[in-house]
Amino acid sequence: METFPALELLEAMHSFPCVFTFKVIGKADNDFPSRILTAIQSELDHPEVPKHSIRETKQGRHVSLTVEPMVQSSYHVLAIYRKIQTVDGLVMLL
Numbered sequence: 001m002e003t004f005p006a007l008e009l010l011e012a013m014h015s016f017p018c019v020f021t022f023k024v025i026g027k028a029d030n031d032f033p034s035r036i037l038t039a040i041q042s043e044l045d046h047p048e049v050p051k052h053s054i055r056e057t058k059q060g061r062h063v064s065l066t067v068e069p070m071v072q073s074s075y076h077v078l079a080i081y082r083k084i085q086t087v088d089g090l091v092m093l094l
Contacts, residue, residue, distance in 0.1 A: 010074035019051075020071045023094035024084060028056055028063040032089045036065055039083045043076070044069055062091060 014020065022040070026032045033054050040050060050069035057063070071077050084093055 005077070007074045007078070010077055014074070016074065016076075017070060017072045019068050020077055020080075022065075022067045022069075022080065022084065023092075024065045024067065024090065025062055025092040026065075026087070027089040027091065028061055029089060032063055032087075033065055035087050035089070036067065036084060039087050040067055040069055040080055043080045043083050045072070046070075 024036050026036070037049055037052065041047070044050070050067055052065055052067040055064050069080070071080065081093065084090065
């Protein structure tokens with residue numbers, strides 16, 4: 001079930017194009033962060049890896065990523081949300 005922000009809310013809160021923050025939590029396997037970054041990059045117009053940070057939980061079972069790509073529109077944000085949702089190991093997406 002998709003629970004993404006409404007287009008109207010995104011457009012009211014952001015002036016596009018802009019940097020948009022995605023928070024992603026997933027299982028801490030070796031390549032979860034790279035799969036998330038690859039998924040996001042596949043929706044971007046440029047080849048650079050977006051600004052991001054990665055943190056592992058104390059128990060080491062999960063990893064959180066904060067990714068801040070430049071997005072062009074509210075539709076672009078939703079396309080990235082949909083792409084991230086397809087990544088194996090995803091636990092939570094904010």
